[in-house]
Amino acid sequence: MKTIVKYVLLDLFRNRIILVYSLILAVLSISLLGLDNNPTKGLLSLLNVSLLFVPIITILFATIYFFNSVEFTELLLSQPIKRNTVLLSQYIGVSFSLATAYGLGVGLPLLFLVSGTASLILVITGILLTLVFCSLALLIFVSFKDKTKGIGIAIAAALFFSLLFDGLLLAFIYSFSDYPIDQAVIAILALNPIDLGRVLMLLQLDTSALMGYSGALFKKFLGSAAGSIFSIICMFFWVFVPLLLSVRIFKKKDL
Amino acid sequence: MISIDTLTKSFGKFTALKNISLQMQAGQAISLLGPNGSGKTTLIKSILGLVIPEKGTITINGHVVKTDWNYRAQIGYMPQIGRYPENMTIEQVISMIKELRKDVKRYDEELIEGFGLDRIKTKTMRNLSGGTRQKVSACLAFLFSPDIYILDEPTAGLDPVSSELLKEKMLKERSAGKLILITSHVLSDLEGIASHIIYLQDGDLMFYKSVEELQIATGEEKLNKVVAEVIKKSIPQTAVNP
Numbered sequence: 001m002k003t004i005v006k007y008v009l010l011d012l013f014r015n016r017i018i019l020v021y022s023l024i025l026a027v028l029s030i031s032l033l034g035l036d037n038n039p040t041k042g043l044l045s046l047l048n049v050s051l052l053f054v055p056i057i058t059i060l061f062a063t064i065y066f067f068n069s070v071e072f073t074e075l076l077l078s079q080p081i082k083r084n085t086v087l088l089s090q091y092i093g094v095s096f097s098l099a100t101a102y103g104l105g106v107g108l109p110l111l112f113l114v115s116g117t118a119s120l121i122l123v124i125t126g127i128l129l130t131l132v133f134c135s136l137a138l139l140i141f142v143s144f145k146d147k148t149k150g151i152g153i154a155i156a157a158a159l160f161f162s163l164l165f166d167g168l169l170l171a172f173i174y175s176f177s178d179y180p181i182d183q184a185v186i187a188i189l190a191l192n193p194i195d196l197g198r199v200l201m202l203l204q205l206d207t208s209a210l211m212g213y214s215g216a217l218f219k220k221f222l223g224s225a226a227g228s229i230f231s232i233i234c235m236f237f238w239v240f241v242p243l244l245l246s247v248r249i250f251k252k253k254d255l
Numbered sequence: 256m257i258s259i260d261t262l263t264k265s266f267g268k269f270t271a272l273k274n275i276s277l278q279m280q281a282g283q284a285i286s287l288l289g290p291n292g293s294g295k296t297t298l299i300k301s302i303l304g305l306v307i308p309e310k311g312t313i314t315i316n317g318h319v320v321k322t323d324w325n326y327r328a329q330i331g332y333m334p335q336i337g338r339y340p341e342n343m344t345i346e347q348v349i350s351m352i353k354e355l356r357k358d359v360k361r362y363d364e365e366l367i368e369g370f371g372l373d374r375i376k377t378k379t380m381r382n383l384s385g386g387t388r389q390k391v392s393a394c395l396a397f398l399f400s401p402d403i404y405i406l407d408e409p410t411a412g413l414d415p416v417s418s419e420l421l422k423e424k425m426l427k428e429r430s431a432g433k434l435i436l437i438t439s440h441v442l443s444d445l446e447g448i449a450s451h452i453i454y455l456q457d458g459d460l461m462f463y464k465s466v467e468e469l470q471i472a473t474g475e476e477k478l479n480k481v482v483a484e485v486i487k488k489s490i491p492q493t494a495v496n497p
Contacts, residue, residue: 007351011340071338075395078303078332079355080325254266255305 001085008093018101021057025105039114040205047122047201051194054129056158062094062137063154067147074255087250095134099127121204125197128235132193135242142249165192182217193238196231203227256281256403256434257302262311264297271297273458284435286445289455295438299405303332335407337392339380345391346376352395359399366394369420386412393421404435410444422448442479
């Protein structure tokens with residue numbers, strides 16, 4: 001497993017898209033933090049940028065990468081190696097390189113401009129989101145044979161979680177506003193990794209005016225610490241459930 | 256060496272292989288023939304464990320393919336399309352495969368030198384032509400001197416000189432008592448290499464005979480004429496007795 005991860009990383013760290021992704025994140029971080037003297041506002045803008053771009057870029061890049069390396073996967077599988085090992089090594093390679101790109105692109109500027117717990121949480125949020133959407137990409141890869149279809153589903157999944165889900169949630173809150181639905185809303189929020197990331201960050205910033213409905217709910221019911229732990233645990237579920245499903249499907253997949 | 260017993264595989268409604276039973280022995284060079292979509296690649300991939308059969312079993316030197324993945328150490332596989340991670344160099348691809356196979360200490364690097372890959376080993380895979388990538392695939396298949404070679408269209412993208420070199424290598428391995436399974440549409444390339452012919456059509460095994468047998472039966476000398484003759488004869492027959 002170590003060998004495959006090593007060589008996948010060797011390939012990916014020379015990949016231009018990864019380099020450009022990291023650079024763009026760095027430029028965005030520096031300019032957003034430099035725009036305002038208030039670091040909280042800068043962090044919030046950076047959070048919104050991350051929540052918008054990290055999921056879609058991660059899922060698209062990872063899906064395309066997995067589909068493009070089908071022939072390479074076949075070659076590896078013609079060696080005496082277990083299927084799980086090959087699949088998981090590729091997952092680790094892709095998610096690690098994307099997470100590093102985010103960590104360097106956003107983390108380094110933050111370290112120099114606004115170092116603190118809130119900045120650390122932002123980097124962790126971005127890395128967790130990267131892991132989640134890589135897992136989803138892997139699940140898409142093992143579930144579909146056709147590359148075009150797979151990429152289509154990947155785009156749809158990213159758009160669903162970043163746009164459609166919140167719309168549906170708002171409609172739900174609006175139509176049941178006469179009932180005590182606060183706890184139901186928290187449960188529903190756990191179904192969207194992007195919302196979990198947002199809550200995790202907003203609980204840190206402690207700017208109640210900017211927190212919005214979901215953040216306020218989390219704070220009210222769980223408090224800052226419990227809320228953060230809850231959302232991190234949910235995020236880990238979002239990483240491991242698709243990953244385990246992928247491994248199970250891949251065992252029986254025809255290549 | 257390879258024993259296939261009532262192998263059946265279908266993809267949705269399409270049946271790619273129907274009840275195939277075969278025995279392949281060491282020292283044979285078997286040419287796997289058939290029109291496009293006749294199930295050749297599915298058969299190869301089933302042997303490699305890349306396609307999971309619905310029915311039937313494949314046994315390789317006593318190892319059952321379904322349960323025991325270690326049997327693949329005995330197979331050298333050269334795929335039809337060789338695509339590698341774009342930013343890896345030839346050297347890195349080869350050393351990766353070597354590192355994955357720590358059990359083997361002696362490497363057969365004859366082809367790497369023969370193809371001149373050692374001179375361009377720092378080139379990345381992205382910058383290689385289709386033929387050169389094919390050469391890399393060939394080198395990897397022969398690297399560990401396995402007992403069984405599975406070569407999917409090995410000479411398709413190669414220039415005449417390299418193709419000749421690869422053919423010589425195949426002959427050498429065959430006389431060393433290895434089993435070679437080749438698919439190729441270029442029958443003249445298999446002249447003098449193939450000892451047996453398997454012909455598949457629409458997932459059915461039409462025949463599995465030695466080349467001499469076929470030569471006597473058809474009265475032809477050249478492999479492509481032999482095959483053309485046999486196919487002409489065998490197709491109406493099966494149409495009558497399915």
